[in-house]
Amino acid sequence: MExxxxxxxxxTCRDYSSKTLPMSKIADILxxxxxSPSSGNLQNWQFIIVRAQGTKEKIADICKGQSWMSxxxxxxxxxxxxxxxxxxxxxxxxxxxxxxxxxxSANIVLKAxxxxxxxxxxxxxxxxxxxxxxxxxxAAIPEMVITLGYPESLDEDQPRTDLKYLCYLESWxxxxxxxxxxxxxxxxxxxxxxxxxxxxxxSTKAKGLIRKAKNKLKK
Numbered sequence: 001m002e003x004x005x006x007x008x009x010x011x012t013c014r015d016y017s018s019k020t021l022p023m024s025k026i027a028d029i030l031x032x033x034x035x036s037p038s039s040g041n042l043q044n045w046q047f048i049i050v051r052a053q054g055t056k057e058k059i060a061d062i063c064k065g066q067s068w069m070s071x072x073x074x075x076x077x078x079x080x081x082x083x084x085x086x087x088x089x090x091x092x093x094x095x096x097x098x099x100x101x102x103x104x105s106a107n108i109v110l111k112a113x114x115x116x117x118x119x120x121x122x123x124x125x126x127x128x129x130x131x132x133x134x135x136x137x138x139a140a141i142p143e144m145v146i147t148l149g150y151p152e153s154l155d156e157d158q159p160r161t162d163l164k165y166l167c168y169l170e171s172w173x174x175x176x177x178x179x180x181x182x183x184x185x186x187x188x189x190x191x192x193x194x195x196x197x198x199x200x201x202x203s204t205k206a207k208g209l210i211r212k213a214k215n216k217l218k219k
Contacts (some may be wrong), residue, residue, distance in 0.1 A: 013118025016149035039096040072147035118151030153173035
């Protein structure tokens with residue numbers, strides 16, 4: 001999948017199929033994500049891959065009882081080893097370490113989308129309970145739980161703010177009607193339209209396969 005399509009078509013997945021997600025696919029996702037930028041190239045992230053059903057159910061409970069999480073094929077717990085970052089950046093190191101983990105988490109879900117794998121970013125959890133469950137040391141703080149699996153369905157498209165309302169030029173509050181810049185928003189709209197059409201075609205194809213399967217069963 002092209003990068004633009006992966007970004008635009010990605011949707012949070014809270015409804016997973018029972019289709020097995022191979023460990024090789026999970027490894028592919030994390031192998032690409034590890035190339036994410038980080039402060040001073042310190043790469044302060046660590047990943048825990050959880051596939052055991054019982055553990056996934058416990059994680060779902062720790063994540064404020066979000067039971068849908070246990071249907072995902074895998075959980076990726078992104079942990080933050082912040083000490084080295086804080087040592088190198090005394091004033092803002094704690095923030096940088098969190099930002100680094102946010103960046104790698106974003107790239108995990110984008111690569112997942114590129115491979116046709118559904119995902120969801122979950123930040124609502126009891127940090128202490130998650131550390132205790134997975135034997136995570138005090139020096140590694142869990143920052144994010146990412147669910148992975150093949151989607152049964154995806155969340156509905158959500159409206160996005162038009163680029164011209166998000167950008168100032170040169171300084172805060174300064175806007176200019178630059179004809180050579182704002183056409184970019186038209187390009188974005190075209191990409192959104194194409195991504196939506198691709199999604200609709202995939203949905204139609206899936207419905208056709210289901211109908212064929214039902215007809216065979218009737219025979």
